[in-house]
Amino acid sequence: MTVAIAAAMRITRAARAMTCAVLLLAASPLALVATANADDGVKTRPADCRLAVPSSWRGWQIEWIGPCTSGAANGAGVAIATAGGRPPERFYGIVTSGEMTEGVFDIPDGYRPARFEKGEPVALDDRNQIIAAFRVAASAARDVSSRFKAARNTQAARDYAEAAERLENQMD
Amino acid sequence: MIMKLTGSVGVGGNNIRPDVIMVQQLLTQRGQRPGAADGICGPRTIGAIKAFQATFLRMPDGLVSANGPTWQRLNGGAGGGAGPLGPIGAGVGPLPGAQAPMPPKDGNMTTPVPRPASNTFNIGLKAISNAMMKSLFGMPRDTFTQECQPMNNAALKRNVVTEAVGSFKATGLRPAVMSLKQVYGDIASSYPQLAPRIGTAGMLCCRHQRRSQTAISNHSWGTAIDLTINGVLDKYGDGKVQVGLTLIAPIFNRHGWYWGAAFGTEDGMHFEASVDLAQKIKGQLA
Numbered sequence: 001m002t003v004a005i006a007a008a009m010r011i012t013r014a015a016r017a018m019t020c021a022v023l024l025l026a027a028s029p030l031a032l033v034a035t036a037n038a039d040d041g042v043k044t045r046p047a048d049c050r051l052a053v054p055s056s057w058r059g060w061q062i063e064w065i066g067p068c069t070s071g072a073a074n075g076a077g078v079a080i081a082t083a084g085g086r087p088p089e090r091f092y093g094i095v096t097s098g099e100m101t102e103g104v105f106d107i108p109d110g111y112r113p114a115r116f117e118k119g120e121p122v123a124l125d126d127r128n129q130i131i132a133a134f135r136v137a138a139s140a141a142r143d144v145s146s147r148f149k150a151a152r153n154t155q156a157a158r159d160y161a162e163a164a165e166r167l168e169n170q171m172d
Numbered sequence: 173m174i175m176k177l178t179g180s181v182g183v184g185g186n187n188i189r190p191d192v193i194m195v196q197q198l199l200t201q202r203g204q205r206p207g208a209a210d211g212i213c214g215p216r217t218i219g220a221i222k223a224f225q226a227t228f229l230r231m232p233d234g235l236v237s238a239n240g241p242t243w244q245r246l247n248g249g250a251g252g253g254a255g256p257l258g259p260i261g262a263g264v265g266p267l268p269g270a271q272a273p274m275p276p277k278d279g280n281m282t283t284p285v286p287r288p289a290s291n292t293f294n295i296g297l298k299a300i301s302n303a304m305m306k307s308l309f310g311m312p313r314d315t316f317t318q319e320c321q322p323m324n325n326a327a328l329k330r331n332v333v334t335e336a337v338g339s340f341k342a343t344g345l346r347p348a349v350m351s352l353k354q355v356y357g358d359i360a361s362s363y364p365q366l367a368p369r370i371g372t373a374g375m376l377c378c379r380h381q382r383r384s385q386t387a388i389s390n391h392s393w394g395t396a397i398d399l400t401i402n403g404v405l406d407k408y409g410d411g412k413v414q415v416g417l418t419l420i421a422p423i424f425n426r427h428g429w430y431w432g433a434a435f436g437t438e439d440g441m442h443f444e445a446s447v448d449l450a451q452k453i454k455g456q457l458a
Contacts, residue, residue, distance in 0.1 A: 109282035110404040110414060123403040125340070127374025127391075128320045130405075170408045171373070171398075172382050172389050172442070 049073055050098040052119050057081045057089070064095075065144050072098030076140035078160075092137035092144075092167060104137035104167060111170060113137075131171045138167035175247055176238075182221045183234035187213040195236050198246040199224055204295075226292035227422055281366050281416030282404045287433050287440070288413075293421050297430045297446040302387055304447065305395075308454050312392045313378045320377035323394070331457045332376065332394055339368045344375040344394030347456040348445060351427055352397065358423045366401070366416050373398040373405055373441065395453060396444035406440035413440035428452070 049068040053060075066077015072095075073079075079091040079100070093103015099119065105112040113133035114121030124130045141164035149157035179186030181195045189211035196209040199220045206220035218234045225232035225242055236242045276283060313324040323329045334343040338356035342349050360367040376394035381387040390396040398405070401416045413433050417440050421431045428449030432442030445453055 107404070109280075109284060110406050112404050123371075125371065125373075127377045127398075130373050131318075131320065166407070166409065169382055170405065172391065172439070 051079060051095060052099050053079065053081070053091075054100070054116075054120050059083065060089075065147065066095065066140070069097075074098070076136070076143045078140060078144050092140045092163070093133070094136055094140065102133055102136050103140060104133050106137075106163070106167075111167075127171075134167050134170050138164045141167055177236070177243055178238070180238055180240075181213060181236040182218055185213065185235055185237075192217065195221070195246065202246065223291055223295055227295050227425065232292070275363060275366065275419060276415050279365070281369060281401050281419075282414045284407070284410070284412035285415045285418060286413075287411050287438050288418055288421075290434055294425055294430055294434050294446075297425060297428065297448070299430050299434070300390070300445065300447045300450050302390070305390060305393055305450065306388075308450055309393050312388075312394075316378060316380045316388060316392070318380055318382075320374070320379050320391075323376065323378055323392075328393070328457070337372075339370055340372045342372060342375045342397060344397070345453055345457065347453040348395045348449075349375075351429070351445075351449065351453075355420075355424055355427045355429065358426070359420050362423065363416075363419055366419060369402050369416070370420070371400040371403055373400055390444050395450060396442065398441045399443065400441065408439055408441075409437045411438055413438065417441070 048071040049064060050071060051062060051064045051073040053062055060081040060083040063080045063082075064073045064077060065080070066073060067075035069075070074095060074097055076094055079095075081089045081091075087108045089108075090106040091100060091103055092106060094101045100116050100121070102115045103113075105114060105121070111134075112121070113124050113130045115124060115129070115133070116122065124133060141160050145157045145160035145164060148154075148160060175194055177191045177194065179188045179191055181187055181191050192213045193209045193211045196206045196211075196217055199206045199217070200209070202224055204220035204224050205216065207214070207216040221236055221242070222232040222234045224246070225234070228241075228245060236246065275281070309328060310325055312328055313321060315321075323332060328345070331346050332343065333346045333349050334341055335349050335353070337349065337352045338360060342352055344352075356367065356370070359370070374391065375397040377389065377391040379389050379392065381389045391398075399417070399420075401414055404414070406412075406414045406417060417431075417433070421433065421443075424431060424443050428446050429443045430446040430449075432439030432444065435442075
């Protein structure tokens with residue numbers, strides 16, 4: 001996908017009012033301290049939107065594009081993880097009170113559908129669960145697309161709509 | 173009868189007429205189309221050599237050396253590597269000296285690589301249509317949705333098994349699952365590092381095709397399977413396939429499994445019974 005972190009950074013003030021996009025430094029899967037990045041151009045993002053991420057993302061920079069409630073990511077959205085010069089990884093899915101619950105990791109090598117136990121993704125082998133995870137992920141990508149569309153960022157809106165399409169089509 | 177080449181045949185070869193005729197005849201026996209056995213090594217013969225080599229070589233060179241792996245396969249490999257349902261397709265089993273696709277140097281089996289050229293896999297196999305599946309096996313159940321539902325066709329259902337296939341469990345029609353076990357065994361022999369990393373995203377699943385209200389997924393009959401490597405699904409429709417899939421696809425092909433990478437929209441994680449294999453499965457149902 002061509003959506004880059006930069007696309008998220010271009011989000012407008014109108015979208016910021018709707019979207020809780022936080023930059024986190026992943027420290028542990030269960031207790032992350034949100035820290036706003038003064039240099040990323042999105043200074044109005046709240047710094048208190050917690051999101052626990054799996055250990056594989058420990059030390060990565062995390063951006064959450066989705067709703068926040070009571071200081072924690074909460075609802076459907078996308079978490080974008082970046083580290084060094086590596087290609088970004090994304091999690092499309094549902095977060096409940098700052099904890100990832102169900103969705104799909106979009107990594108350079110493919111898709112990894114998952115549900116979460118104790119903050120860590122559990123691989124799915126039941127086909128219905130896998131189909132459900134992709135459905136949740138596609139819906140989350142569409143939500144993100146809508147947010148960018150409302151913010152009049154048409155390119156990012158299109159990119160996330162295409163991501164939703166790909167996720168929707170993955171399972172036959 | 174053991175036949176011998178006096179010289180090489182194909183691209184840059186000696187192309188001595190009796191040798192060319194011998195190669196052309198053997199290619200035809202292996203399901204290739206070199207044209208008439210006229211002893212002339214033209215484009216059709218070379219194309220057939222390359223297509224045949226593509227069933228076991230990563231980089232077909234179009235040359236049959238006098239005692240090289242291609243000749244050994246052509247001349248002595250009939251029937252090797254066949255599963256319980258017998259040999260299908262142009263591919264034959266491993267022979268001493270045969271060159272197999274090479275695993276990636278970095279050992280990462282999920283690295284996406286461009287989808288291989290269409291004339292290098294599924295050689296001699298035909299994809300099966302929805303209509304033919306219905307005609308062969310009947311409807312697996314009476315109603316479908318977008319969710320996986322159990323089979324309720326009693327005649328088919330009594331043939332459904334769930335069994336361990338190496339590193340994963342598969343549920344499908346018994347002959348298809350038995351064939352998968354043979355495939356997995358061959359993978360484990362050829363790629364012992366890769367085999368335990370293979371998993372599945374499901375085999376039997378009675379549902380409509382994605383976004384359709386009428387067409388039925390081929391998974392509905394338990395003769396198709398989606399594979400994962402390290403729990404990662406190859407992305408549908410991006411024109412790339414995980415490198416590990418390129419290694420195992422020739423093995424699936426040899427057992428009559430058609431690789432979904434050839435579909436109009438590439439589906440690299442998908443393997444399904446080809447027409448020939450489906451017919452053989454049908455013949456083995458209780």
